[in-house]
Amino acid sequence: QVQLVESGGGVVQPGGSLRLSCAASGFIFSSYGMHWVRQAPGKGLEWVAFIRYDGSNTYYTDSVKGRFTISRDNSRNTLYLQMDSLRVGDTALYYCAKDIVVAGPPDGFDLWGQGTMVTVSS
Amino acid sequence: DIQMTQSPSSLSASVGDRVTITCRASQTISSYLNWYQQKPGKAPKLLIYTATSLQSGVPSRFRGSGSGTDFTLTISSLQPEDFATYYCQQSYTTPLTFGQGTKVEIK
Numbered sequence: 001q002v003q004l005v006e007s008g009g010g011v012v013q014p015g016g017s018l019r020l021s022c023a024a025s026g027f028i029f030s031s032y033g034m035h036w037v038r039q040a041p042g043k044g045l046e047w048v049a050f051i052r053y054d055g056s057n058t059y060y061t062d063s064v065k066g067r068f069t070i071s072r073d074n075s076r077n078t079l080y081l082q083m084d085s086l087r088v089g090d091t092a093l094y095y096c097a098k099d100i101v102v103a104g105p106p107d108g109f110d111l112w113g114q115g116t117m118v119t120v121s122s
Numbered sequence: 123d124i125q126m127t128q129s130p131s132s133l134s135a136s137v138g139d140r141v142t143i144t145c146r147a148s149q150t151i152s153s154y155l156n157w158y159q160q161k162p163g164k165a166p167k168l169l170i171y172t173a174t175s176l177q178s179g180v181p182s183r184f185r186g187s188g189s190g191t192d193f194t195l196t197i198s199s200l201q202p203e204d205f206a207t208y209y210c211q212q213s214y215t216t217p218l219t220f221g222q223g224t225k226v227e228i229k
Contacts, residue, residue: 035218045158045166045209047218061217062123100156100171107213108156110177112165 002026002111004096009116016086016120022079022096022113030054030074033099035109036081038092038118046092049081050099050106059106063089086120093117124148124212128221134229141197143224145210150190154214157186157195160223161206169208170195200226 008020020036036048049070050059058070069082079096094116097109125148135141145155153173158166168177170186173193183198197204205228210221 044223045160045211045220047211047220050216050218059216095165100168106216106218107154108168108171108211109158109166110168110171112167114165 004098004111004113006094006096006113006116009094009118011119011121012086013122014086014088014120017082017084018086018118020081020083020094020096020116020118022081024077024079024098027098027111029072029077031102033101033104033106034070034072034079035097035099035106036068036070036079037095037097037109037112038090039095039115040089040092043092048094051079052105053103083118086118088120091118091120123217124151124214124219126210126212126219126221128208128210128224130224131222132225132227134227135200136229137200137202139200139229141200141204141226143195143208143210143226145188145193145195145221147191147193147212147214151212151214153189154212155186155188155193156211156213157184158209158211159204159206160209166209197226 051070067085071080098111100108100110155173157170160166185196207225
């Protein structure tokens with residue numbers, strides 16, 4: 001069925017690294033841009049990053065620029081988020097999400113995974 | 123960055139009530155506005171895209187309106203399954219930004 005399944009979350013110390021993965025199925029993954037969106041415990045939604053359908057362009061929110069890297073492997077239908085130099089403030093549930101528009105610029109999110117929790121704590 | 127401000131932050135309503143949530147952008151965003159519903163412990167769900175278009179499978183009691191800087195989500199007759207938190211999100215430019223959310227609670 002049409003779904004996104006995240007993995008890779010966990011507990012890490014400040015300054016550490018994690019790599020999140022998102023396995024896509026049920027749709028033509030290589031035709032859609034993909035996002036990471038996070039939600040700190042008890043807080044609202046925050047967009048983190050976007051990658052175009054072909055990986056040609058990436059966009060980030062300022063707070064993660066230079067620390068996080070979004071990438072994709074269209075042959076494996078998988079999205080990634082490499083998270084380096086993690087901070088306490090990065091603690092959140094991380095969702096991957098499919099963009100609404102085929103092969104378009106960043107827009108909205110019409111399919112979400114269940115999320116993977118990242119906790120940054122000493 | 124474009125700031126999105128929702129009002130109210132929370133509201134109490136009864137089943138059958140008409141509910142209106144507003145979202146204001148800090149600059150014009152044309153119709154690049156999406157609405158989401160999030161229930162506790164669940165991922166958000168897209169309700170409305172480009173300000174007025176109903177996402178497939180979403181009940182017709184949900185309606186989006188507005189353009190420029192001021193937008194509205196209206197639930198014409200609140201149902202038990204509609205008690206949730208609602209977020210607006212602009213897609214005019216990156217960084218994509220969300221409103222702070224409006225929690226709709228049972229009165």
